[in-house]
Amino acid sequence: MLEDIFKVVTKRFNDGDKEEYKPPMFKCPRCSQTSPLIRYEELHRVCPQCNYHGRLSAAERLAITVDKDSFREMYKDMKGTDPLEFPDYKEKQSELSDSIGINDAVVVGTATIKGTPVMLGIMDSRYMMGSMGSVVGEKITRAFEYATEKGLPVIMFTASGGARMQEGIVSLMQMAKTSGAVQLHSEAGGLYISVMTDPTTGGVTASFASLGDIIIAEPKVLIGFAGRRVIEGTIRQKLPEDFQLAEFMHEKGFVDMIVERRKLKSVLSHLLKLHGFYPQSASEKEV
């Protein structure tokens, strides 16, 4: 009853404003302030109020990170199956592949960054929260193995809610598989730069994301092992706002540097050169 009256009142109220144009707005999950969506998009999904770096699709990340037309995607056709015969999992996989146009939560391949060749991996949180199942595990493992063989540096953009629950123990084992491949790449002298983006949590934090020689994070992104709600349930109190943000992990010593999106490409390029990885043509000239 009361609800009905309320609806009528809001309807009348809204009718009055009909003429006024309301641009679509972005409400920031960090500072809760709203900004025009167009402004947020112009900044490549950075909150103009608090500098929170929002989530990008793999394609959007690729576009602002590598040299134009340099990306060669690998293992593109790999698709997950259903090891536990988990209810509705297959349907969910094909539905997502159709709607967002990628087969699972990571895209890997080679590219150049300001001319320097790299092996690149970009996770996409739109696919089941970027969770790590068999496909994510296998692609990342192959990426590191390929890089070890070719002497390429690896750059991984992580974005994940953790393990892929629907794959159970098989998902957990991907932590061992990926970390093992990172370890072999490292022992062979390879450079690995991990770039933590929103969110980097659970089994991905507890495996390859935390194993970078250099760990970079974007401002205000969520980084942690356990979920915030799980911890609040354990300690029975609310956690401070900044808990598990990039700045918190930086202060605690688990992130080397926080780099803004607009500067990231040039920082990566500098770090690559500092480790002796130069643009292809230049290094060929030297030889």
Next chain:
Amino acid sequence: MGDKRTAWERLQIIHAKGRPTVKEYIPMIFTDFYEMHGDRLYGDDKAIIGGIGRLNGRPVTIIGEVKGRDINENKACNFAMPHPEGYRKALRLARQAEKFHRPIICFIDTPGAFCGVAAEERGQGEAIAKNIAEFTTLRTPIVSIVLGEGGSGGALALGVCDELAMLENAEYSVLSPRGFASILWKDASREQEASEIMRITAEDMVRFGVAEKIIPEPLGGAHNDLDKISENIHEYLSQKIPEKCKKDIDVLLKERYTKFRKIGAFIE
């Protein structure tokens, strides 16, 4: 092992009062055990016990997750939920084992890594990741045994090994069935249903290539006969440790990498 228990029935057995813990097994299986303490960085985590001892006279390094037998013991060992310093202690002792050419025996029995403020501040994710990565290339044999609960990354931090054995009723899972039900269905009370769907039993682990061996438990479960279950574990280790020690270390490392490398379900 003839009777087919459901995953749920097995979970009741591993949570039964009086189920033996690593502290009871150590004196039954090894001699000359000396416990070592601390990660040399922060502190000593009682959720993980580590030390050196002898298996049939051969020096070995022993690392295990500690469950309590009563509330006081559980308070001390935090219900077998380690903090980062626990995993770092394990890694320190594992590296020492490599240095002194001792095989490593890990006992897994944990609901998972501790989820708390201090654990996050000290890098729970990094600590687990480091163990998983470094155990891959430790140049000494590693055999792990899941005694009861193999809870997620907290178990895997002691679970990268040349061979994994499961006690007959033990489970190994990506998350507790309760947590699984609450995340996936927003209803923790459906944990029994989750336990059956998740495939967490010893047989499941062998089928997925996660475990190589099932160690039989006495009738009704390990708590019914500590002598017998200790004898079964001892018998397994007495055969497995010399076998792994005889192998060329480079071959062993290649096999260890491949053991995990081949797990996955995909098509292309």
